[in-house]
Amino acid sequence: MSVADETAPGRHRAAGSSAEAMVEVRGVTRTYGSGAGTVHALRDVSFDVAPGEMVAVVGRSGSGKTTLLNMVGGLDRPDAGTVRVDGTEVTTLGDAGLSRLRRETVSYIFQTFGLMPPLTAAENVGVPLRLRRTPVPEREERVALLLDLVGLREHAEQRPAELSGGQQQRVAIARALAGSPRLLIADEPTGQLDAETGVAIMALLRGVVESEGLTAVVATHDPVMMALADRVLTIADGRVEG
Template sequence: MVSVRGVRRSFGTGAATVHALQDVTFDVAAGTMVALVGRSGSGKTTLLNVVGGLDKPDAGSVVVDGTEVTTLDEDGLSRLRRESVSYVFQTFGLIPVLSAAENIGVPLRMARTPVAERERRVALLLDLVGLSEHAEQRPGELSGGQQQRVAVARALAASPRLLVADEPTGQLDPETGLEIMALLRGVVESEGVTALVATHDPVMMALADRVVRISDGRTTG
């Protein structure tokens, strides 16, 4: 599903240059969950951004679901993010004025999915993340864990092939974080999605099919 070869990414110039990624090479098999593990500043977020098409590397190649991401123009990248790749961040990123159901349905509205199909998909996802009874509540009326569940459901709305999650439990207490990690493990199996998850949580590492460690911009595992 994901093939990264010889990826490099630096920021700044001269003595101030930061080598965020250095000759990174690894693969993610379809239908698996891979935990990307490393301390703060190790390059995790940069690597996720490059894989998901939010940033371009200085060198190397990234292939996602058969598409060479690093050669896409803006239209191609938009299509990739709309059809193949979805994101979950630790800040939730929900729209405050919309209900849980409406937030989940946003990607489907953008894709102009017919109303009946959109409503069916939203209902299915609300049930999947255990929030059917909270469909009409807005983010401010939900707990942090519930908001992250909505964010996961929204990321799955358009049936992506790859789910990229950057520290999805970073703002949650340990018990709630465990629930979200178990949910992500479950959606990999029930939705057939592939997941690349940046984390430092040992429980997430245990739930993953594989652990890739990153340190000073270099990966192992």
């Protein structure tokens, strides 16, 4: 199956064969419900994402973007097909393997931010490092570095309710980077933000992908994010269009 493959002006698309891909999706199909209520969320979807590449997945609401991201990140399983991330076949992993994948390889950014209200910005960013039992001095150094990276050094002790939507999403991005993932998955990360703040967050995502050497798959409807991506995959009615 061919894909809608648009290289953003002025950007070099990362080249690579299947053997070099960070993400390999092959023949993935996912159906929900049965009978008249059957929803074909994904239909025989195949594509690769090269290491260091930032790919935007675009499509109308209900087209299958979130389902596709959930497959790549191991949050859902396909009815047919395979997904490999950094050489690991995600579709065959058990609960322990999936937990390890999310702890060591994949991080997520959602449009709802998902911060813990009682914790400060610094404490929220440090959660993944606490789960990995990172020594306190190393954890504090990493948290400070990431808050500086996302421009929130002066807001480290503030709680989510004291931050704007854009600032909360910056904290969420810093938290996603805390465990040094190799793959970043973002589902409509600017969906709850105003246009100006959204542009700033998208530019920040592009910057951290490059500075941290990440691979990223971002579901979006925003043309600015499409322009910032290395490639755009268009999905409609569960199919990746060519």
